[in-house]
Amino acid sequence: MKVTFPHMGNIHIAAKIFLDDLGVDYVVPPISNNKALEVGTMYSPEEMCLPFKIMIGNYIQAIEQGADTVIIVGSCGPCRFGEYCELQMNLLKKLGHEITFIVLDSPRDVGKKELLERAGLLVKESGKNNYSGILAMLKGVKAIELMDEIEKEAYWLAGYEINKGECKKLLHDCRQKVVSTKDSDQALKILKEYKKKINRVKMDSTKQPLKVSIIGEIYTVIEPFSNQYIQERLMDYGVSSNRMLTPSWWLKDLLGKVVKMNSISLRRASQEYLPLGIGGHARECIGEAVLAAKEGQDGAIQLFPVGCMPEIVSKSILPTISKDKDFPIMTLVLDEMTGQSGYITRIEAFLDLLERRRETSHVLFGN
Amino acid sequence: MKVGIPKGLLYWKYGIFAEIFFTELGCEVIVSGDTNSEILNLGIENSVDEACVPIKVFHGHVASIKDQCDLVVIPRIMRLTDREFICPKFCGLPEMIKNSIPNMPDITEEEINAYHEKALYKSMIQIGKKVTKDRRKIQKAFEKAMEAYQTSSCGIHDEKYESKIALLGHPYNVQDPFLNMNVVNKLHHLGVGVMTEEFAPKKEVNEYANQLFKKFFWTFARHCYGAGAYFAENRKVDGIIYLSAFACGIDSVVIELLKDRVGDFPFLVLKMDEQTGQGGFDTRIEAFVDMIERRKECEGNFSSYGEHSYSS
Ligand code: SF4
Ligand code: SF4
DSSP: OOEEOOOOTTHHHHHHHHHHHHTOOBOOOOOSOHHHHHHHHHHSOTTSOHHHHHHHHHHHHHHTTTOOEEEEEEOOSSSGGGGHHHHHHHHHHHTTOOOEEEEEEOHHHHOHHHHHHHHHHHHHHHTOOHHHHHHHHHHHHHHHHHHHHHHHHHHHHTTTBSSTTHHHHHHHHHHHHHTSOSOHHHHHHHHHHHHHHHHTSOBOTTOOOOEEEEEEOHHHHHOTTTTTSHHHHHHHTTOEEEOSOOHHHHHHHHTTOTTTTTTHHHHHHHHTTOOSOOSTTHHHHHHHHHHHHHTTOSEEEEEEETTOHHHHHHHHHHHHHHHHHTOOEEEEEEOTTOOHHHHHHHHHHHHHHHHHHHHHHHHHHTO | OEEEEOSSTTHHHHHHHHHHHHHHTTOEEEEOOOOOHHHHHHHHHTSOTTSOHHHHHHHHHHHHHGGGOSEEOOOEEEESSTTOBOOHHHHTHHHHHHHHSSSOOEEOOOEEEOSSHHHHHHHHHHHHTTTOSOHHHHHHHHHHHHHHHHHOOOSOBOOSOSEEEEEESOHHHHHOTTTTTTHHHHHHHTTEEEEEGGGSOHHHHHHHHHTSSSOOOBHHHHHHHHHHHHHHHTTSSSEEEEEEETTOHHHHHHHHHHHHHHTTSOEEEEEEOTTOOHHHHHHHHHHHHHHHHHHHHHHHHHHHHHHHHHHO
8 A cells, every 4th residue: 555645735744744653655746736737637527626636636646656545634514625535536547547545534524433444544554553543643733733833934924034035945945854854753853943943034023014814715725836836926025924724724623623712713703794604614714804904914815716616705705895994805716727927917916006005004194 | 575586596496485485474575587688697797706607697686676675585595405505605695695786675694494394494483583573474474385385396307208308407507498598498399308306216316326435415416416327327318418507616526426427328518607609509409419319219229139139
């Protein structure tokens, strides 16, 4: 058995630590790239959403390197993610790949026992006991939490850094270094080191960078390839950016913890505009937009793949929020054709708009 | 009180229920007119660009009657069956309407859960409260509406044609002749009968749908997939036409799964959006019907050959 998994941002860092410790053979698919998108698009039904297509590309590139088992997390809800695995299995089969899928569903939907059984397949393969399986998992979770924190800081501090490009460089170095070792303790050590490093970046706290929230559909928000590295671009422009949806948020959400912990304020914020969950992460999107306006950020960018049902509902609500709170929000709809140039022009135009608003408000309020 | 009922989305299944319910409550009920290009255009103007055409059409219906009404029924249908949904856009329908159409009168925003008569009753009490405080009256209206719904029939089942096609898709796509360019008439004209999902036995529909690795959590996906597989594998029809709204995430999944399931059984997908032209549709339907009849002839020949060889 040689397992693989689809990419979603930095998830592979955690997955790698988990699988290394478990001692299971695995392939990390090449970081999502144009070729992956190209093959994914070629083989996927045309109207499937972008995440589906990129994931297929990931699998195929991993299969080329010998993978024969796919681990995927199927979350159930009124959206397509939950139906992915079935279509993906059929699709790969038609291409002549006999691939085993291990689908980790939320225990809410398949029951704890079934979930443990499915996860047990992996542990059995490794020849280790359940206890080491859980230990490996905890290390993976720790890793993704650290990585998310580092990333969050880097994206935010980029607006304040004195040596331009330092945050971005640190982030890249960190990602590279942490996957270069097969020793999980070493990997965690590297992450902790970088966490310190990022907090020691020289900053000019008198700077007043533009602040932008990235909101919308979870995959396109988290997987940088799918959004053409929007947050890294913002770093280049010296803009501080912020997003709430991260792999560690998602993990907690899957385990049902978030409900009690950090999403209360979000719920309160979304209450006025979308008082209930409708599937996907539409409610989070609305709540984040409201919070971003309240926190005094300059604007928000909503991202979603073409045809994304829940986010289309959000998009119809956002203009009202924008008007009520006098808060600019731009929507970028992503597909496999998201041509670099038009896309970048729109981001730049939006940043210009935010700049201009600041200038006029300075004049108005005399500060 | 004047209550508006837009003739879009699941009006095609539950319209009668809503009409009777509000009439019994003593309201003057205003149902929007049949879908036409004016309504479609109103919908396009008053909805978010990325929405699918049935949602846009619904917006158009709402916009066309809102000024005559004190209350417009915007059903937030959460569930028709336990643990299943319809589509995120149904759950967020009131929000889409409120934020897209200016100067809306009062609307019904309450959640409707219809997986059980009791649950539905509870939902309707909430909605009825918008009209009257008299619970007894609401209860009576509910009972009358239920009765009317249960004795109404929905769907198409043509008996007298030799060739038959299963017409699958969300009910509004299958039943709104404007949206689907009158495909039913067209088929009748070509001498082909039509059968819809409602006429596949429930038990079989579920059985076929449950053979999937993963259970659907969308009600109409289960219906269409189960019915399609049942019709095809039991040769209840000669072909399947799937009517799908362009960019419908749910249809895109069902179509792929159903295609995998039925193999080389004749299967045509017709996609509808605001620009679909009658011409293209007609040619495709004609070609499909041609193909089915040729196929039938062939099969007829084969089986008669078969019989010969047996008897000799
Ligand atoms: S939330 Fe959007 S992108 Fe995700 S599965 Fe649903 S439709 Fe696709
Ligand atoms: S089910 Fe499909 S056609 Fe119906 S509202 Fe949702 S996306 Fe549109």
